[in-house]
Amino acid sequence: MVPQTNNFYIDPSRCIGCQACVQACGECDTHKGHPMIHLEFLDRAHSTQTTPVVCMHYEDPTCAKVCPADAIKKTDDGVVQSARKPRCIACSNCVLACPFGVPKMKSEFELMMKCDMCYDRTSEGKRPMCATVCPSQALFFGTKEEIQQLRLRSRPVNEFVFGRETVRTKVFMMIPKESPVEHVDVTAAMNFGAGARRIRLSILQTDAAADVMTAGMYAEAAP
Amino acid sequence: MAAIPTDELKIIDQFGPHLAFSGGKRLDPGVKADKLVKTHCCFCGQQCGIQLKVKDNQVIGFEPWDEFPFNRGMLCPKGVKRYLQVSHTDRLLHALQRDPGAPGGFRDIGYDQAIGQVAGAIQQIQSKHGNDAFAVLTGASLTTEKAYLMGKFARVCLKTANIDYNGRLCMVSAGAANKKAFGIDRAANPWKDILGAQVVWISGANVAECAPITTNYIWQAREHGAKVIVVDPRITPIARTCDLFLPIKPGRDAALFAGVLNLMIEHDWLDHDFINNHTAGFDQLAQSVREWTPQKTAEVTGISEKLIRRAAEWWGTAKSSFLLHARGIEHHSHGVQNCLGAINIVLASGRIGRANCGYSTITGQANGQGGREHGQKCDQLPGGRDISNPEHRAFIAKVWGIDEKEMPGPGVDAYEIFRKIDRGEIKGLLSICFNPKVSLPDNNFIAKALSKLEFYVAIDFFLNETARHADIVLPGSLQEEDEGTVTQTEGRVIKINKAVECPGDAREDWKTIQAIAKALGRPHGLSFQSPAEIFAELRIASKGGICDYSGITYEKIEKQYGVCWPCPSDDHPGTPRLFEPGSWNPIAKGAGPFYFPDGRAHFNVAAYLPPTEEVDEEFPLMLTTGRVVSQFLSGTQTRRIGPLVEQYPEPRIEMHPILAAKLGIADRDWATAESRRGSITLRAQVVTTIRPDTIFIPYHWAGRKSANQLTISAQDPISKIPEYKVCAARLKKAGAPPQYSVELEAQQ
Numbered sequence: 001m002v003p004q005t006n007n008f009y010i011d012p013s014r015c016i017g018c019q020a021c022v023q024a025c026g027e028c029d030t031h032k033g034h035p036m037i038h039l040e041f042l043d044r045a046h047s048t049q050t051t052p053v054v055c056m057h058y059e060d061p062t063c064a065k066v067c068p069a070d071a072i073k074k075t076d077d078g079v080v081q082s083a084r085k086p087r088c089i090a091c092s093n094c095v096l097a098c099p100f101g102v103p104k105m106k107s108e109f110e111l112m113m114k115c116d117m118c119y120d121r122t123s124e125g126k127r128p129m130c131a132t133v134c135p136s137q138a139l140f141f142g143t144k145e146e147i148q149q150l151r152l153r154s155r156p157v158n159e160f161v162f163g164r165e166t167v168r169t170k171v172f173m174m175i176p177k178e179s180p181v182e183h184v185d186v187t188a189a190m191n192f193g194a195g196a197r198r199i200r201l202s203i204l205q206t207d208a209a210a211d212v213m214t215a216g217m218y219a220e221a222a223p
Numbered sequence: 224m225a226a227i228p229t230d231e232l233k234i235i236d237q238f239g240p241h242l243a244f245s246g247g248k249r250l251d252p253g254v255k256a257d258k259l260v261k262t263h264c265c266f267c268g269q270q271c272g273i274q275l276k277v278k279d280n281q282v283i284g285f286e287p288w289d290e291f292p293f294n295r296g297m298l299c300p301k302g303v304k305r306y307l308q309v310s311h312t313d314r315l316l317h318a319l320q321r322d323p324g325a326p327g328g329f330r331d332i333g334y335d336q337a338i339g340q341v342a343g344a345i346q347q348i349q350s351k352h353g354n355d356a357f358a359v360l361t362g363a364s365l366t367t368e369k370a371y372l373m374g375k376f377a378r379v380c381l382k383t384a385n386i387d388y389n390g391r392l393c394m395v396s397a398g399a400a401n402k403k404a405f406g407i408d409r410a411a412n413p414w415k416d417i418l419g420a421q422v423v424w425i426s427g428a429n430v431a432e433c434a435p436i437t438t439n440y441i442w443q444a445r446e447h448g449a450k451v452i453v454v455d456p457r458i459t460p461i462a463r464t465c466d467l468f469l470p471i472k473p474g475r476d477a478a479l480f481a482g483v484l485n486l487m488i489e490h491d492w493l494d495h496d497f498i499n500n501h502t503a504g505f506d507q508l509a510q511s512v513r514e515w516t517p518q519k520t521a522e523v524t525g526i527s528e529k530l531i532r533r534a535a536e537w538w539g540t541a542k543s544s545f546l547l548h549a550r551g552i553e554h555h556s557h558g559v560q561n562c563l564g565a566i567n568i569v570l571a572s573g574r575i576g577r578a579n580c581g582y583s584t585i586t587g588q589a590n591g592q593g594g595r596e597h598g599q600k601c602d603q604l605p606g607g608r609d610i611s612n613p614e615h616r617a618f619i620a621k622v623w624g625i626d627e628k629e630m631p632g633p634g635v636d637a638y639e640i641f642r643k644i645d646r647g648e649i650k651g652l653l654s655i656c657f658n659p660k661v662s663l664p665d666n667n668f669i670a671k672a673l674s675k676l677e678f679y680v681a682i683d684f685f686l687n688e689t690a691r692h693a694d695i696v697l698p699g700s701l702q703e704e705d706e707g708t709v710t711q712t713e714g715r716v717i718k719i720n721k722a723v724e725c726p727g728d729a730r731e732d733w734k735t736i737q738a739i740a741k742a743l744g745r746p747h748g749l750s751f752q753s754p755a756e757i758f759a760e761l762r763i764a765s766k767g768g769i770c771d772y773s774g775i776t777y778e779k780i781e782k783q784y785g786v787c788w789p790c791p792s793d794d795h796p797g798t799p800r801l802f803e804p805g806s807w808n809p810i811a812k813g814a815g816p817f818y819f820p821d822g823r824a825h826f827n828v829a830a831y832l833p834p835t836e837e838v839d840e841e842f843p844l845m846l847t848t849g850r851v852v853s854q855f856l857s858g859t860q861t862r863r864i865g866p867l868v869e870q871y872p873e874p875r876i877e878m879h880p881i882l883a884a885k886l887g888i889a890d891r892d893w894a895t896a897e898s899r900r901g902s903i904t905l906r907a908q909v910v911t912t913i914r915p916d917t918i919f920i921p922y923h924w925a926g927r928k929s930a931n932q933l934t935i936s937a938q939d940p941i942s943k944i945p946e947y948k949v950c951a952a953r954l955k956k957a958g959a960p961p962q963y964s965v966e967l968e969a970q971q
Contacts (some may be wrong), residue, residue: 014442016431016460018852019870023300026245027284033245045880045890046911048460051969088767125728132287133298133436136442152446213458213879213911216470216530218521 002077002122005143008131009156010052011174013140017041017050021139028118028129031082036104036115037130052139054130055080055102055115057170063094063103063114072112078170079119083112099162147174157181171207225692228321228328228845231926232966233818238325238686239313240858240970242865243907249283249306260722262303263709265364266855268586269436270711271298272784275306275703276720282309282703282722292784293414293711298346299435300853300867307864308701309723315698316727320918329686329696334728337695337935341653342742344678344694345381348651354631355812358385358649359641361595362656363393363587365732366707366719370590370763372604372733372749373655374598377631379623380740383651384634387601389639389657393550394591395942396558397584397646403559404825405802406564406810406818407712407769407921408607409592412545412581413787413799414440419579422537424452426476426565427551427948431460432584434549434712436891444545452478452534456552456847457877457919458912467534470914473526473847473949474834476552481566482520483535488512492539494573502570504826511828522832525914538568543579550587550849554947556835556937563829568823576802576816586712588856589702590942593710596770601634605761606768617770622764623748636943638663638936645672654700654740655682655732660689661857661925664934664945665900682735687859688925696720698729705731707754708780713799715785716775733757762964766791767809769818834949835937836899838916842951844882845917846898848930849948854923862923862970867929872969874924875908878954881916882961883907886956893957896920898950900934904961918954922947927963927969 001217017039025035042049061080071087072094074080083094083103090110094103099128103114118128130146131141140147147156156172159181175181227234227274246619248254256276263270272291276284284908285306287296299505318337322720332340348357359381361373370388398408405411417440419424430437438461445451453462454469454476462468471479487493488509496970498505521528538544538917544751546569552561596607598619605622608615610633620627635643637659643649645668663669673679673692681690682699690696703722710716725731751757755777766773774790775797786797789808798806802824807949815822853870855861862868876894888894890909895902896918905920905928913919920930935950 013464014438016435016438016852018299018431019299019436020300020303020435023303023866023870024298027303032252033250044908044910048458048463048912050460077700127296129287130297132289132304135294135297135299136431137297150443150446152448161253198681212468213470213914216468216527217914218525218527 001075002079002117002119003125004077006122006141007144007147008054008117008128008141008171009147009174010171011055011138011140011151011154012051014136015050015052016136016138020133020135021052022174024129024133029120030116030118031113034104034113035052036113038100038101040149052130053100053102054139054171056100057117059168059170062099063212065095066093068093079117079122080114081116081119082114085111088112145181153177225679225694226674227691228323231691232685233504234691235967235971238245240685240862242868242970243307243863244865245307245355245927248278249282249477254283254824256279256283261288262703262720262722263717264298264589265305265308266589267434267859268302268588268591269294269434270709270717271302271436273302280723282306282916285630290784293713293715294436297439298437300870301855301861304367304864304866307866308860310726311685311863313863314726314729315684315686315696316729318698318728319686321698328691334868335525337697338738338742341695341697341739342679344651344680345739347745348678349381354382354652355384356649357381357383357651357653358642358643359383359387360637360654360657361599362390362590363388363390364589365594365656366705366709366754367590367593367597367716368707368734368754368761370594371761372600372736372751372757374605375623375745375748376736379625379869380743380745382631384602384631385640385643386599386634387637387640388594388596388599389637389659389662390588390591390600391660391943392945393587394584394595396553396555396939396944397548397562398595399559399942400566402560404563404570407801408595409710409788409801411575411801412583413672413713414802416579416581417441417545419447420444420449420581421545422450422544424451424538424543424544424546425461426454426548427547427553428547428549428585429455429461429849430547430585431549433587433850434895435852437585438546450537452537455761456914456917460547467530467537469526469530472914473507473845473917474507474555475524475831476561477557477564477829478515478520478523478545479526479531480561480568480829481515482517482524483538484508484571485512485515486532486535487519487539487568487871490539492535493571497573498571501817501823503821503823505571508567508826508828511830520836538572541572541574544572544574545581547585547843548582549585549781552947553584554944555949556939556946557832558944559830559941560829563827567826567829568633569827570689576800576804582713588711592712592714593708593716596710597765601636606765607770608768616908618767619764620761625747638937638938638943638945639787641669644675647675650677652676652679653682654679654689657857658687658689658857660692661929661931662922663936664931664947665931665936666931667901668936678959682732682932683859684729685859685863687835687857697735698727699735700729700731704729705754708758709773710788712786714787716772716780716788717785718777719798769809777879779823836935836951842859842898842953844952844954845943846896846933846952847948848916848922848934849919850923851921852967854921856923858923858925858970868970873905874921874928874930875906876954877908877910877913877919879913880909880911881915882918882954883909886954893960894954895957896933896952896954898933898935898952900935903930903932904926904957918952925962
């Protein structure tokens with residue numbers, strides 16, 4: 001059991017894209033050699049912004065809901081585990097259904113594996129590999145009191161609205177203290193087409209980022 | 224004869240770089256480690272604490288070391304995967320002799336035979352051409368014990384003046400400036416002083432990629448309300464969310480600092496009490512910056528005047544602050560002036576020598592600090608002593624048990640050693656822990672010089688690109704295979720602990736060096752039985768010097784999680800923060816906190832000069848070089864670690880879309896960058912995060928992928944650091960993919 005006092009927090013504004021999390025993930029005993037976390041460059045052409053993607057551990061996990069073999073279980077501590085080997089039929093339903101691209105079909109084992117919050121470590125009171133090594137602590141594992149004391153400018157949220165669906169997760173996102181939670185309207189973003197990245201979360205840098213370089217230059221030298 | 228023995232592709236085939244991935248015991252979660260060894264990372268100057276998992280004399284993985292206070296378990300990707308360098312297929316297990324007929328151009332020979340040949344060659348060259356005709360090149364990744372031993376070996380055994388080290392590429396501008404301003408060369412503050420600073424100023428430091436752990440200190444300061452100012456030609460990951468970004472033209476830092484100081488004076492954002500009581504030289508400096516109006520500063524630096532004013536105001540009016548810089552301002556033909564400019568705005572603010580008020584360069588290499596203190600530098604003796612100072616010479620000669628007159632004088636810097644080789648003045652070379660064919664600028668010249676050597680012996684654990692020129696290669700030790708101390712970026716002396724034994728004929732480097740001395744028939748003072756014995760002598764040799772280690776013991780290091788020097792006595796806890804009011808040091812002797820006889824810090828006029836090679840019609844762009852997070856320096860280790868190579872496989876040319884569009888280059892196209900010295904064809908990375916007049920290439924790769932084919936060998940007149948961070952270049956779309964793209968793997 002992962003102690004209920006310990007929580008997982010993600011703050012993408014702190015992420016520096018170093019991939020220490022990805023490299024360390026594969027060193028955890030429950031999925032050794034298979035990193036279950038991935039790192040996204042949001043728009044490298046215009047920004048160095050990156051964000052690590054771990055399982056959010058939904059209260060009502062989508063991956064488990066779509067599993068025809070009932071192979072994906074959430075333990076009592078709220079951690080959504082990798083598929084159970086005797087049950088998993090390697091159909092990839094979960095892979096397709098997860099909005100974050102977390103579950104991975106490992107064809108060599110005919111098994112879905114996913115981020116399990118480093119269950120071998122967290123169930124013994126240790127921190128997950130990714131949150132232990134993260135040099136910027138964009139990934140943080142600890143108590144509510146610790147995060148309140150350390151992160152004076154932000155607050156944790158774990159309730160998200162996607163269209164008409166409200167999702168509650170075990171993992172928290174850090175957002176600016178005073179800012180409202182922006183609800184993502186997927187259809188609005190779709191109108192801009194695939195090329196235009198207009199989805200804006202207030203925790204990320206605004207779309208003025210593209211101009212920071214030339215705006216800061218001496219006018220004569222600027223192009 | 225130090226030409227490459229056979230086709231480079233054949234050498235690569237035999238000796239790599241090949242990639243290591245986890246497998247076997249390392250992947251089996253059922254395998255339990257025999258022991259966990261508390262030690263530190265083998266790469267950068269942060270020196271993160273880490274525990275290595277060892278099973279059957281093999282490092283099978285790592286476990287975070289949560290208690291080590293500097294990083295509390297945090298690691299960057301290099302630290303996470305460093306264990307894959309141990310038991311590597313490319314590991315040198317035997318001594319090698321150059322043999323054009325052998326596969327890969329080298330054949331195995333017996334260790335003792337190799338040592339005998341090395342001694343014979345040294346003897347022959349020195350008797351024919353004089354002692355100084357044999358040179359030694361060392362590195363700042365060596366433990367302090369080894370660095371000390373290398374200095375002693377060169378001066379006492381070889382009696383050559385020509386020893387220098389790869390810290391010449393790294394720390395020397397900051398070191399020289401610190402000595403001029405403070406009289407001592409060390410981080411002024413522990414990193415915890417960053418946490419409470421109101422303003423954190425970062426000049427020319429890609430913190431997130433080159434010193435990743437420092438990021439959390441900076442972010443944590445921001446949580447407490449700090450404003451972060453970043454000065455860089457690129458929006459690096461640390462710059463992305465900073466409060467103020469100044470997109471400076473490469474090589475203009477002294478001008479920016481002068482402009483900021485001028486505004487501080489104009490608005491009286493000065494600490495007059497501090498300036499009057501604890502410094503000297505302010506009036507002359509103030510006079511010199513008067514010409515640096517915001518308008519002129521903007522013109523020269525390429526930063527908008529508005530942002531320069533804002534930066535000066537934030538800095539000028541802060542109550543507490545921490546200024547950090549790194550190679551971005553130091554790798555210049557006026558690198559010392561840039562650093563002095565930074566120090567001037569710190570001293571004018573009076574914010575140094577107390578909690579939350581600090582200044583430091585960010586040390587690059589593992590032992591960048593300790594490796595520059597104890598005598599492997601051409602002009603230096605242990606304890607930070609000066610080889611030209613008669614008293615210092617006499618003190619060390621006594622410790623070494625030699626006649627002071629026999630001790631050579633100052634030698635020349637690492638690059639000048641190659642010029643001397645090229646001119647035929649130096650005929651023989653021993654190198655350890657240095658890969659100059661990749662890491663020195665204008666490296667086609669370095670390859671040419673290497674080929675002129677009569678005899679070259681390289682000590683390394685892998686056959687690095689420079690060692691391919693060697694007559695004899697001696698298999699050295701990896702960091703995991705030996706013990707000793709290093710001094711990390713804060714000036715904290717820490718202990719590297721041995722995890723595994725050297726494989727095959729390889730042995731600890733200090734044993735190899737002593738074996739050469741013995742074979743030369745000159746074993747005097749080089750018969751240590753352990754690193755602890757070397758450290759014991761180093762403590763005595765450093766006593767009374769500025770870098771005083773005399774009160775440091777291995778036990779104290781373990782107990783305190785490191786000891787910050789100066790530590791002048793057994794009961795002294797060490798000195799985490801320098802320049803505290805009322806503090807004592809051996810130079811000022813109580814006159815004041817700074818390391819000069821009057822105890823005052825010195826302001827220095829930091830004159831701005833343009834880069835050695837300005838842009839022109841023929842070469843209209845500025846080329847700057849640097850690092851990526853998953854690679855380290857010349858890549859001897861990290862280009863052999865599979866997961867790190869996969870993270871960023873090959874260098875790319877970073878350019879702004881305005882520039883790319885003008886030249887018809889699209890993202891990922893092959894593009895050719897040229898300077899007056901060389902040309903390189905790489906894929907383009909088109910991003911708005913770089914100035915449109917500047918291109919960037921990371922330097923970790925070798926041969927035709929080496930950025931240092933283009934860089935200029937201009938050096939700072941004081942520190943002799945090369946100007947890696949700016950030269951003139953031009954860019955065009957490549958007609959065809961380069962030949963290497965079908966011949967070589969990414970890391971080769």
